[in-house]
Amino acid sequence: xxxxxxxxxxxxxxxxxxxxxxxxxxxxxxxxxxxxxxxxxxxxxxxxxxxxxxxxxxxxxxxxxxxxxxxxxxxxxxxxxxxxxxxxxxxxxxxxxxxxxxxxxxxxxxxxxxxxxxxxxxxxxxxxxxxxxxxxxxxxxxxxxxxxxxxxxxxxxxxxxxxxxxxxxxxxxxxxxxxxxxxxxxxxxxxxxxxxxxxxxxxxxxxxxxxxxxxxxxxxxxxxxxxxxxxxxxxxxxxxxxxxxxxxxxxxxxxxxxxxxxxxxxxxxxxxxxxxxxxxxxxxxxxxxxxxxxxxxxxxxxxxxxxxxxxxxxxxxxxxxxxxxxxxxxxxxxxxxxxxxxxxxxxxxxxxxxxxxxxxxxxxxxxxxxxxxxxxx
Ligand SMILES: Nc1ncnc2c1ncn2[C@@H]1O[C@H](COP(=O)(O)OP(=O)(O)O)[C@@H](O)[C@H]1O
Ligand SMILES: [Mg+2]
Numbered sequence: 001x002x003x004x005x006x007x008x009x010x011x012x013x014x015x016x017x018x019x020x021x022x023x024x025x026x027x028x029x030x031x032x033x034x035x036x037x038x039x040x041x042x043x044x045x046x047x048x049x050x051x052x053x054x055x056x057x058x059x060x061x062x063x064x065x066x067x068x069x070x071x072x073x074x075x076x077x078x079x080x081x082x083x084x085x086x087x088x089x090x091x092x093x094x095x096x097x098x099x100x101x102x103x104x105x106x107x108x109x110x111x112x113x114x115x116x117x118x119x120x121x122x123x124x125x126x127x128x129x130x131x132x133x134x135x136x137x138x139x140x141x142x143x144x145x146x147x148x149x150x151x152x153x154x155x156x157x158x159x160x161x162x163x164x165x166x167x168x169x170x171x172x173x174x175x176x177x178x179x180x181x182x183x184x185x186x187x188x189x190x191x192x193x194x195x196x197x198x199x200x201x202x203x204x205x206x207x208x209x210x211x212x213x214x215x216x217x218x219x220x221x222x223x224x225x226x227x228x229x230x231x232x233x234x235x236x237x238x239x240x241x242x243x244x245x246x247x248x249x250x251x252x253x254x255x256x257x258x259x260x261x262x263x264x265x266x267x268x269x270x271x272x273x274x275x276x277x278x279x280x281x282x283x284x285x286x287x288x289x290x291x292x293x294x295x296x297x298x299x300x301x302x303x304x305x306x307x308x309x310x311x312x313x314x315x316x317x318x319x320x321x322x323x324x325x326x327x328x329x330x331x332x333x334x335x336x337x338x339x340x341x342x343x344x345x346x347x348x349x350x351x352x353x354x355x356x357x358x359x360x361x362x363x364x365x366x367x368x369x370x371x372x373x374x375x376x377x
Pocket of ligand 1: 033034035036037040083084085086087088089090091092219220221253
């Protein structure tokens with residue numbers, strides 16, 4: 001879609017204009033592909049400024065050494081966009097990325113980015129962490145001038161320290177970073193250990209990156225879920241299977257269902273499917289394997305929507321699964337993840353006898369709250 005539009009723009013204009021992103025955005029609104037949103041337009045203008053500065057930089061890089069001695073290198077633009085889910089951050093970043101007329105550009109989802117870093121470290125012969133990250137930054141620099149990272153978050157201090165080393169080097173090398181996240185850098189790491197180490201990373205971000213928020217009032221993704229549709233579907237059967245499939249198709253605009261592996265501490269978990277920040281999984285995948293609170297928190301941080309199929313009514317023998325389910329719901333609730341699920345019985349009847357059934361009342365109450373418009377919005 002963007003490519004087709006860019007082609008038209010390029011046919012009429014020799015050079016890319018400084019209204020490029022806005023004109024694509026307006027065209028989309030005109031085609032009724034999106035609704036015009038003034039808060040998004042503010043972000044579009046910041047992205048355009050980033051694009052303009054990036055192009056200036058590239059032009060500068062091509063100049064002769066004499067020119068470079070005489071004139072100052074243009075400032076390297078970096079942008080960090082944060083805001084609630086469903087506000088259009090990924091959409092705007094994708095628009096920017098596709099429209100950016102350079103070859104050397106790379107876009108990662110955060111979890112993919114981190115797994116690339118981990119596998120680089122694993123295969124690197126160097127021992128010193130600063131040297132490894134410098135070498136990885138150098139590798140990225142030879143491949144890319146623009147690095148976009150979508151859905152940025154940080155769960156542990158080891159990752160934060162690695163990212164600090166890497167970003168420092170990338171800034172030195174003038175690689176442009178454009179990042180989206182659900183959180184302001186100050187809120188990326190709440191109440192964790194070694195906060196002081198983490199502050200070094202957020203301070204670096206605040207020094208080198210322009211941080212802006214996308215404040216639109218609407219969660220656009222929710223509006224794709226049929227508004228009358230409840231998010232907790234029971235009993236189980238053909239109709240609930242269809243409900244789960246439809247929910248995934250509506251939220252992802254028909255992304256194919258494809259197994260998705262996530263790395264947890266010490267193990268790989270395979271989910272039925274995932275697309276951007278939407279996971280499709282089941283009670284079996286999440287609660288019938290020995291996962292714990294860290295794993296559930298990790299999952300809750302990676303996704304904004306979780307669709308869980310086939311939650312059974314749990315009897316006494318299911319007490320371990322019930323306990324895991326409680327921990328899972330706590331993690332999803334604390335991270336404000338939106339839950340869509342199919343179950344054998346209403347929430348109140350899921351686990352009524354056996355160890356921990358009293359504590360399970362909290363889970364019931366949370367499950368009920370998670371179905372309300374108030375929670376969903
Ligand atoms: N202005 C808009 N009008 C209509 N749909 C929109 C608009 N902005 C975003 N969307 C759609 O809403 C959904 C969520 O947007 P997304 O960019 O994934 O949000 P975020 O990254 O902020 O969570 C996507 O399907 C996107 O195409
Ligand atoms: Mg997003």
